[in-house]
Amino acid sequence: MKPVIRIGIVGLGGFAASHHQAIARLEERGHARLVCTCDPDPDRYAGEQANLRFAARGVQVFRDYRAMLDACHRQLDLVVIPTPIQLHADMHAEATALGLPTYLEKPPTLDYAELERMIQADARASHASHVGFNFIIEKRRLALKERLLGGEFGAVRGATLGALWPRPASYFARNDWAGRLFVGEHPVLDSCFGNAMAHFVHNLLFWMGGPELFSWAQIAAVRAELYRAHAIEGADTFFVEADTASGVTLRFAVSHACAGPSSHCEIVLCDKAALRYTVGGSLEIRWNDGRIEKSLLEPFDALQENHLEYFRYLRGESPRPATTLADCRPFVALNDLAYISSGRIAPIPASQVSGVRDEKEQKDYLQVTSMQAMHENFLSRGVWPGSSGWDKEPGEVVTLADLPRFHGIIRAIAGGQPDT
Ligand SMILES: NC(=O)c1ccc[n+]([C@@H]2O[C@H](COP(=O)([O-])OP(=O)(O)OC[C@H]3O[C@@H](n4cnc5c(N)ncnc54)[C@H](O)[C@@H]3O)[C@@H](O)[C@H]2O)c1
Incomplete structure (x- = not known):
């Protein structure tokens, strides 16, 4: 049995909701486990939390990503960052400072100088981060x-x-x-x-x-x-x-x-x-x-496939993330x-x-x-x-x-x- 990848997702709404659904399906298939998530207003997503059975799955919910990382980083293999572009660099910096690699939604940043700072920060993580450009792995x-x-x-x-x-x-x-x-x-x-x-x-x-x-x-x-x-x-x-x-x-x-x-x-x-x-x-x-x-x-489930491909890299089964x-x-x-x-x-x-x-x-x-x-x-x-x-x-x-x-x-x- 392959090791289960333990995940924290930053965010509950927008495209973060699609990552939640993808990870829930991968959890059912035994590939992943959602340990924690956060959102500035988690109550707004009470219905989604119920549908995703957070209580039964033991998912911890925080209001702030720093508090989430502080409390849970030892239980995580990966942090998913599907949040607004201007928040990516700080969130990536906090995760990588704890040695955690990230699945970062595209674009990582649109500022070339900020990208260089992120590349440097990424070197602190146990593995290289993956940037979620959906179609490279087709x-x-x-x-x-x-x-x-x-x-x-x-x-x-x-x-x-x-x-x-x-x-x-x-x-x-x-x-x-x-x-x-x-x-x-x-x-x-x-x-x-x-x-x-x-x-x-x-x-x-x-x-x-x-x-x-x-x-x-x-x-x-x-x-x-x-x-x-x-x-x-x-x-x-x-x-x-x-x-x-x-x-x-x-x-x-x-x-x-x-x-x-x-x-x-x-x-x-x-x-x-x-x-x-x-x-x-x-x-x-x-x-x-x-x-x-x-x-x-062929039809292609971009999020599930990109997560699975990144898991292979984190488990040492492939040499690099797709991007x-x-x-x-x-x-x-x-x-x-x-x-x-x-x-x-x-x-x-x-x-x-x-x-x-x-x-x-x-x-x-x-x-x-x-x-x-x-x-x-x-x-x-x-x-x-x-x-x-x-x-x-x-x-x-x-x-x-x-x-x-x-x-x-x-x-x-x-x-x-x-x-x-
Ligand atoms: N790969 C794809 O096909 C695809 C599709 C859509 C969006 N995206 C990318 O996903 C990212 C998010 O886009 P979006 O349209 O969902 O944005 P959005 O503004 O809807 O934000 C997404 C979520 O981020 C969370 N969030 C916002 N501020 C936060 C904070 N301070 N702390 C914790 N969580 C916070 C919230 O849960 C919010 O619902 C962008 O990088 C976008 O380009 C990718």
Whole structure:
């Protein structure tokens, strides 16, 4: 019988509730045991605690994560941190100071300097923390990356991510950090690129990494244009181009300013074939000689599978977590350089934006007339929206050497002031 992993989860609501359900199922299967949890207002979740049978399972409930760690750290193998982005670093620091590794929800932070502090703090834990980018461990993804690295598709020439995930106005009002650049003095940078669709951005960087399987592209230069249609502090629409250190150009077009069905697709362009990977959908390999291999991707319980994979590492059965904090450097740097390059968040011209009421959902969306065309033109031809009707100056070409400008730039963007 494998050792049961003893767990503390910080939080009871939001995505923490999904971790509770996943761990409860893994507890039934004999893999895990929830020792403790905490929430600033646990009484609000009395119904959930009853449904999850906390009393019968002997789960201790605290109001503060520090009190929880203080009381329970000797009974724990792992702390799960699925809380607002701006709280991650402090919570991770408290757990790792006690030697405990964490399952930290993505993004670990969106501030490159804070990420470096977290990487240092992580070295104090008994094991490396896992960052919960859901899709790196998909078996089909790993098998395809092996084929890419093996050279079957020829040299990689480029890659694109197109992703449109509609979000209603209520999404940005659901908590005190949605769509924000800062909460108090703390950079949050919540956005479609840095948070909701961060999985796909990190996935694209994963396809470009080598020569090891678990490796991500190294960023050399970035250009970006950031926009907003919603009345938020941050951006809801990103157009980003990145050159990797190996000389490949990646393009990302990602937005929440849309209505109708969601869409997302990771495309890797190689000498012999184009690979189209749609999470939750299909994998299509279009060979230049006309052959098309198409297959559906199996349903995937991301949370249970990521926990099980991390348990294997904690038990010494696998050599590393799927994504460590250090593996997040390219993603966090890319996000930060996008802000530096763009210099400001431009409004999408009002003439392009209209409201759409979804009567079934009883929610209000925004639709941008030219969004689809801007995505296609940018991803296929490198045409920037700013030069084709959205009226924004081009993004500056920036490199990792520009990262020290990041804090000044985002403060200026939040204050509406130009900053160099
Ligand atoms: N992997 C995924 O698919 C996925 C999906 C959704 C969210 N997330 C990530 O999960 C994290 C949380 O997002 P969310 O939308 O659930 O946020 P949220 O604002 O709803 O907060 C989640 C929970 O954190 C807890 N919390 C807040 N402050 C706390 C404190 N001081 N002490 C202890 N607990 C506290 C509360 O229980 C709260 O309900 C983010 O990093 C987000 O990106 C990941």
